[in-house]
Amino acid sequence: MNFAANVLEEIDRIVARYPRATSAVLPVLHVVQREHGFVPPEAKAWVAARLDMPPAKVEEVLSFYTMFHRAPVGRKHLQVCRSLSCNLRGEEEITATICRKIGIDPGGKTADGKFSLVQVECLGSCGTAPMMQVNDDYHESLTPRRVEELLEEWSR
Amino acid sequence: MPKLTIDGKEYEAQDGQTIIEVCDQHHLNVPRFCYHPGLTVAGNCRICLVDVEKAPKPQIACGTPVAEGMVVHTDNDRARWARQGVMEFLLLNHPLDCPICDKAGECMLQWFSVEHGPGRSRLVGDKEHYAKKLDIGEHIVLDQERCILCSRCVRFTDEITRTHELAITERGVRAELNVVEGRRLDNAYSGCVTDICPVGALTLKEFRFKSRVWFLKDTASICPGCSRGCNVNVSVNTNMNVHGGRIERLLPRTNTAVNDYWMCDMGRLIFRDLYDKPRLRVPQGRDGGELKPLTWDDAARAVWVRLREAADKGGPGSVAFVVSARATNEEIFLLRRLLGDLGSERLAFPAHVEGVDDGLLLNADRTPNRRGALEICGAAAVDGRGLEAIRQGLEERKIRALLVAGESALADGILAPALLQHLDTLVVLERSGATAMLERAHLVLPLAAWAEVEGTWTNCNGRVQRVRPAVRAVGEARPLWEVAVRIGKHAGWTERYPSPAEVLDAVAEAIPAFAGIDYAAIGLLGADLPGAAAAAGAR
Amino acid sequence: MSAGAPPPFRPVLTARCGKPDSHRLGTYLADGGYQALSQALALQPAAVVDKVKASGLRGRGGAGFPTGLKWSFMPKEKTKPHYLINNADESEPGTFKDRLLMEKDPHLVIEGTLIGAYAIRANHAFIYIRGEYYHAYTVLLAALEEARAKGYVGKNILGSGWDCEVILHRGAGAYICGEETALMTSLEGGKGFPRLKPPFPAAAGLYACPTTINNVETLANVPFIMTRGPEWFAAIGREKNSGPKLYCLSGHVKRPGVYETAMGISLRDLIDVHGGGMLHPDRPLKAVIPGGASVGVLDASEIDVPMDFDALRAKGSMLGSAATMVLDSSACMVKALLVNCRFFAHESCGQCTPCRVGCDWMEKIVHRIEGGEGRLEDLELLNDVASRINGQTICPLGDAAAGPVPSYLTKFRADFVHHIDNHTAVCLPKATASR
Secondary structure (H helix, E strand, O other): OOOOHHHHHHHHHHHHHOOOHHHHHHHHHHHHHHHHOOOOHHHHHHHHHHHOOOHHHHHHHHHHOOOOOOOOOOOEEEEEEOOHHHHHOOHHHHHHHHHHHHOOOOOOEOOOOOEEEEEEOOOOOHHHOOOEEEOOEEEOOOOHHHHHHHHHHHHO | OOEEEEOOEEEEOOOOOEHHHHHHHOOOOOOOOOOOOOOOOOOOOOOOEEEEOOOOOOEEOOOOEOOOOOEEEOOOHHHHHHHHHHHHHHHHOOOOOHHHOOOOOOOHHHHHHHHHOOOOOOOOOOOOOOOOOEEOOOOEEEOOOOOOOOOHHHHHHHHHOOOOOEEEEOOHHHOEEEEOOOOOOOOOOOOHHHHHOOOOOEEEHHHOOOOOHHHEEEEEEEOOOOOOOOEEEEEEEOOOOOOOOOEEEEEEOOEOOOOEOOOOHHHHOHHHHHHHOOEOOOOEEEEOOEEEEOOHHHHHHHHHHHHHHHHHHHOOOOEEEEEOOOOOHHHHHHHHHHHHHOOOOEEEOOOOEOOOOOOOOOOOEOOOOHHHHHHHHOHHHHOOHHHHHHHHHHHOOOOOEEEEEOOHHHHHOOOOHHHHOOOOEEEEEEOEOOOHHHHHOOEEEEEOOHHHOOEEEEOOOOEEEEEOOOOOOOOOOEOHHHHHHHHHHHHOOOOOOOOHHHHHHHHHHHOHHHOOOOHHHHOOOOEEOHHHHHHHOOO | OOOOOOOOOOOOOOOOOOOOOOOOHHHHHHOOOOHHHHHHHOOOHHHHHHHHHHHOOEOOOOOOOEHHHHHHOOOOOOOOOOEEEEEEOOOOOOOOHHHHHHHHOHHHHHHHHHHHHHHOOOOEEEEEEOOOOHHHHHHHHHHHHHHHHOOOOEOOHHHOOOOEEEEEEEOOOOHHHHOHHHHHHHHOOOOOOOOOOOOOOOOOOHHHOOEEEEEHHHHHHHHHHHHHOHHHHHHOEEOOEEOEEEEEEEEOEOOOEEEEEEOOOEHHHHHHHHOOOEOOOOOOEEEEEOOOOOOOOEEHHHOOOEOOHHHHHHOOOOOOOOEEEEEEOOOOHHHHHHHHHHHHHHHOOOOOHHHHHHHHHHHHHHHHHHOOOOOOHHHHHHHHHHHHHOOOOOOHHHHHHHOOHHHHHHHOHHHHHHHHHOOOOOOHHHHHHHO
16 A cells, blocks of 8 residues: 555544544545545555554445445446435436436446446435535535536536 | 342342343253353344343343342243244344254254244245355355354454454345455364354354264263363264264363363364374284284283383383373373383373464363373473483383383384384384384284273363263274283282273372362363362463 | 414524634634633533533433433543543434534534533543535534634643543444444444443443543533523423424425424424425325434324424324424325335344344335335234334334334325235325326
8 A cells, every 4th residue: 555655644643633543444444545536455454554453343344334435436426315305305316317317327337437326325415405425525406407417517 | 149030030140140141050041142151242133132020121131230139031922022023033034054054953043943933934025145155264164144143253253362354244134244355264263163153154164064963972071182171072973874983073062161162173173183094903913023913812911021021131121111191191100000010110201292382272282181191200201301211221222122102103203213123022002003113013002092082181280181982992992091901910910990980099099199089070071180279270 | 374383583503504604713702602611611510510401401313311411420430531422423314403513603513512521521522423424524623623723622721721632533424323332333443333231331431431422413502501501491492391402304395404493393383484384385294204214204183293302202203303304295105114214224234133134124025015016914014023123122223213114004004005905116196196
């Protein structure tokens, strides 16, 4: 695993915040994912060694939390909320619009790597349903039309 | 000391005990999967739910500390209803592998589903499927579908071996047991996970498809692999159509004073030694350059006559015995007496040391009775000095007769053939093999193996434990203690030794270290030598 | 406005949320921010606990446990570090109130956290924020830096001699981490696995040390209890159900959003007065889930109920996280139940048997019914399976998944029977509309 010096320092600062090094596993994995776009297989051993925890426990964490990707996702990772409030306000049509527009199913990624699509559970934006999170950003109060516009914009 | 009522009877418990511990202490049946007394409490299987009066919902017996005045029902309608629900969930996706699963007959899921399960599946549609037949270690196969995610195995590798190979990954119904990529379940105690797995998810490759467990007859004995003396059950196949009379496996036997619930893989598989080399089956004597069969009577007489001759000719110390520290206390005592009758004290037990004590159970000393040899014959007999003196005596030709019991492989080492060629008499007692030493022996006597022998061993901490015969000796092989008694008759011994128990009584009388030790005291869990009780705790 | 409309309520918790730069320290201080902290530091920690006890504040995360009482469970004698955790893992479907506070009034969140930490004699406070709330995280991070620079966080706070570090910790996508013991396991570096109780967090929690976990909104009330007094708080609402309350309104209403009123507003008024009434004039109200996916559903005849802990419990539901989801006549209750079952099956940590297997099984049964492959006996089966999960699990997620099921089956049986009898995946409202 190669990290820039400033990233290693950032990781050191993160670890130092906690009474126990293992507590830093989520924030450190977030950093790894930020730097690489996903969590590469080599990262597990590196993180395990850095935090003095068994690789098996890092594997457990990686597989348990939905935000970590073990393979690269699209440049725009579309996470559409499918919980009740969004479902009531048209999530299924939003998802269908996306699938139709870029030609993939939930769980898939476009061949050019531009987009990937997943369905996620409640994102805490029920007042502006339906909505989706794209990478880190919320896109709220969606309509099929608005979704198409966004996808076109991002396709350029 | 809280008093509580369980199923209508009052019990006195200790502070901090959980309901399940009190139940187990008094042999009250509470089903369990994830609970294991040797591991931390997980409380995830939920099968041990019991009805505690005044509690709003059923409580898990394994995770509920007892309280003064608590009233518990382990088997009323409420408890049974709760358990039936749990059983149904456990069986919902469980594969119907019983006809091909090694665990059948000793499977906790089978036991409790018969007692507590609904009897019918209400699932419509497909079961959830997972990977089967995964080779995850040198000795272990994993079937993820059978796994009920009790996490006993994970806790074992985390808490006991601290090797952390196992993980439960993913979430919800897709949670599964795994080894982490690149690693395998290869610690020295990996076989233990197959003992504690309540179902057939983790199975031992060496036992796979060997036998149905209801054909196995168990004998409580001791592992011969090292000086720890882990308590074991030796399982012998009684199915005469398939491997009748063969040992199919060793399992650890619970003894909290010695090995708790565990044993190492080396010991677990040590029984295979009995089948990997041809056994010696009849006593033999050299006649005209060739070894020819003898009766035991003739053989025993010949041994005594030749050893006596050598002693008479050579004077004191001209006879030497080199004996394996696998010999029992009884055997060591009798051989020492025999040697004494021949005017010699040259008795040595070669060391077999491999590596270092692993901090858990496996000791560097790979013999089960070095301590017994030490207590009966003294330090020099076991620390190498005795053996070195014998080697010197052979070199200087002061030793005219040598008896080697269970150590004929030494011909490749310290007792090189060159040293043996001048001997008037070389008596070799051995289990199997065709070593160089046998080619030079004048008398070759077949010995019974550890699994065919009655006797006692003293472990590294001074605990005397019974090794018991699980199978009959092959051919005409006899236990070493019997051979010694036969020879002793010709030496003029008047005592009757009908069994090793009488020999141990004699040991206790003659050796202060063994005072008070007899078979009754030893029982199935052993007894500490009087001076050793203090050391027993420090494993 | 309907008859008996509640008197206009001046927002307390959300007073700043609409202001420009509401998230900045300057704005907060201009409003009298961090004076509550000052006042608290002038008291003994036990006195702060007493104030919160006297106020009657009950937890706003879902369980409604009295906060002062929870704080008083911490050991009287401190032999190990104490920890305060602000549970910002808001993930209950329909809930978005903590997000509002964190994004718009982070200093209120921080001040409440600090006072809570002081009251339980902690020197470390963690804010465990769900990983998806990235924007709120950046806002809180910046606010923490402002607070630290001004001496409200760190060593010798306001010259009191009391040190407190506040650590903002991101989760990574697991609803179960909102359960307090799972949160602690996650914070220690593991999967979000709930723990057996006993031991209770106040005895052995984070790193086996005494720990208190409180919800964002709960702690946000604390500065106001300090400055305005416990009697002020207790006078809002009614006994045991008092204080200002954030309600998250969503679903088929004209104005979904977070609304702050005195606790106990009638559900009807919440929908009509604040929510602007039903989204479509020709689609009357069919059902309301008052407190999140974990609580029982109410039908149209049951909405004249005060939205507080005890009144909703008496109605067979719960206030929960005050996530009020409104469903109109276009909604299929089988579909609604399916979406919720799918949620719980996806979020089950998988540790214990009834939840791991049962939640997935419930989803499968409802899926079959919704898809037209159900049988009449599936209704009894679903009810029975739910009853075998409820009360038998390590943590309340199983109860949350199973508890509401009977309310759907009894109050909206027609929706289920429609799918079953007609062997159809077309929902009743759609089928009716198409006639």
